[in-house]
Amino acid sequence: QVQLVESGGGLVQAGGSLRLSCAASGRTFNINTMGWFRQAPGKERVFVARINWSGSSTLYADSVKGRFTISRDNAKNTVYLQMDSLKPEDTAVYYCAAVRTPFIVPANDYDYWGQGTQVTVSS
Numbered sequence: 001q002v003q004l005v006e007s008g009g010g011l012v013q014a015g016g017s018l019r020l021s022c023a024a025s026g027r028t029f030n031i032n033t034m035g036w037f038r039q040a041p042g043k044e045r046v047f048v049a050r051i052n053w054s055g056s057s058t059l060y061a062d063s064v065k066g067r068f069t070i071s072r073d074n075a076k077n078t079v080y081l082q083m084d085s086l087k088p089e090d091t092a093v094y095y096c097a098a099v100r101t102p103f104i105v106p107a108n109d110y111d112y113w114g115q116g117t118q119v120t121v122s123s
Contacts, residue, residue: 002026002112004096009117012086016121020081022096022114030111031098034072034079037107038092038119045095045107049081052102059104064090086121093118 008020024031035050049060049070058070067086072079079096094117097110 002028002031002098004098004112004114006094006096006114006117009094009119011120011122014086014088014121014123016086017082017084018086018119020083020094020096020117020119022079022081024077024079024098024112028077030100032100032102033105034096034098035107035110036070036079036081037095037097038090039095039116040089040092043092047107048094050104051079057102083119086119088121088123091119091121 003025004022006022012018032053033050036048037045038048039045047061048064049068051058051070051072055072067084069082096114098112099105099110
């Protein structure tokens with residue numbers, strides 16, 4: 001089993017920045033890809049960004065491209081999401097997830113999920 005714990009959420013004004021962290025523990029050798037997803041109130045969970053094991057491959061949702069940056073520190077078993085130029089529409093619960101495959105897969109194929117961290121962007 002792998003446990004994921006997110007941190008770093010909070011309240012920020014539009015145009016501000018936050019950095020989310022996701023610490024993995026347990027059988028972390030099972031993990032290749034890590035991703036971030038978000039779910040706004042009354043909406044479905046959607047993909048935000050993903051990164052492969054080496055960090056050489058990243059992918060972003062169009063809505064965050066150029067504003068968010070995903071990175072990972074494998075020595076610390078941690079993945080980060082740097083969020084800049086935040087907008088009110090970025091308000092959501094952000095979830096970290098991990099999967100054993102290096103390939104791009106839908107959210108339902110991710111093996112492990114964190115509990116989520118709330119990000120609120122005020123206008």
